[in-house]
Amino acid sequence: MPAIPLTDYLALSAAMFVIGVIGFLVRRNPLTMLMSIELMWNAGNLVFAAFARSFGDMAGQIFVFIVITVAAAEAAIALAIVVMVFRRRVDVDVDDISVLRG
Amino acid sequence: MTALFAVCAVVLVVSALAVVTSRHPVHSVVALIVNFAALAVLFLTLSAEFLAMMQIIIYAGAILVLFLFVIALLTVGSDPVERTENKLPEQAGQAVIAGLVALGLIGWGIQADWAPSAARPPADLGSIGTFGVQLLTTHVFAFEATAFVLLVAIVGVVMMAGRKEIKR
Numbered sequence: 001m002p003a004i005p006l007t008d009y010l011a012l013s014a015a016m017f018v019i020g021v022i023g024f025l026v027r028r029n030p031l032t033m034l035m036s037i038e039l040m041w042n043a044g045n046l047v048f049a050a051f052a053r054s055f056g057d058m059a060g061q062i063f064v065f066i067v068i069t070v071a072a073a074e075a076a077i078a079l080a081i082v083v084m085v086f087r088r089r090v091d092v093d094v095d096d097i098s099v100l101r102g
Numbered sequence: 103m104t105a106l107f108a109v110c111a112v113v114l115v116v117s118a119l120a121v122v123t124s125r126h127p128v129h130s131v132v133a134l135i136v137n138f139a140a141l142a143v144l145f146l147t148l149s150a151e152f153l154a155m156m157q158i159i160i161y162a163g164a165i166l167v168l169f170l171f172v173i174a175l176l177t178v179g180s181d182p183v184e185r186t187e188n189k190l191p192e193q194a195g196q197a198v199i200a201g202l203v204a205l206g207l208i209g210w211g212i213q214a215d216w217a218p219s220a221a222r223p224p225a226d227l228g229s230i231g232t233f234g235v236q237l238l239t240t241h242v243f244a245f246e247a248t249a250f251v252l253l254v255a256i257v258g259v260v261m262m263a264g265r266k267e268i269k270r
Contacts (some may be wrong), residue, residue, distance in 0.1 A: 003103075004107045012144075012210060014208040018201045018204055021197075022138070025196075025197030035121050045153075046141060049145055052227070053221050053223050058232060059241070063231070068167065068168040070251055076259050077262075079168060
């Protein structure tokens with residue numbers, strides 16, 4: 001079974017990360033922006049897993065696990081903020097949100 | 103294996119593009135599920151079996167369901183599509199330029215000569231047993247810190263979303 005070179009994984013991850021960056025900057029719906037952030041998290045996870053295999057070290061995979069946990073916490077908090085914003089107004093455009101005070 | 107990687111790579115990029123280009127958030131979530139499934143397969147090709155399972159269970163199973171709940175609960179009767187006037191119309195082009203510059207920088211970076219890969223990774227790399235032992239011995243401090251992060255998240259969400267009336 002021929003191993004896929006590390007660089008292929010890194011290039012794929014770079015493409016995914018950049019798509020996430022562009023999505024985050026272009027979109028104005030906070031939910032879609034959060035999903036772009038998830039894309040970026042996962043691009044990073046792919047790099048960690050690829051290096052873990054490349055170096056034969058479990059630390060990269062452990063870090064992916066911890067990143068997944070932190071991403072879950074981030075998603076929960078960010079969605080709570082989105083819920084708060086949606087309560088105040090119906091149409092949500094992040095450019096209209098200028099107050100973060102509860 | 104190479105064919106599997108190619109298929110997964112195409113699915114990954116196409117679904118990622120679908121996430122950021124879909125007009126409706128629900129379509130974005132569905133594309134993101136496809137994206138995470140392809141990523142789980144890629145984890146399997148990296149002999150990260152436990153991570154592949156976690157990717158499906160936690161990400162596709164929990165986090166995206168959270169997204170779906172928020173979309174379903176909060177956009178009932180309203181139009182979630184970005185119909186309001188774009189206040190920063192020049193932002194899109196600049197964002198694409200910034201992304202392409204970032205891609206160029208990353209592409210330049212990944213051409214570096216990395217330390218020689220382990221010719222043959224250990225056979226038990228990524229198995230649940232090794233993962234659990236490593237997590238609870240070598241990386242136990244990070245594990246405990248993660249528990250604290252989750253606690254802070256729970257308290258924060260309850261503080262924010264559990265409030266009855268928003269002060270004006």
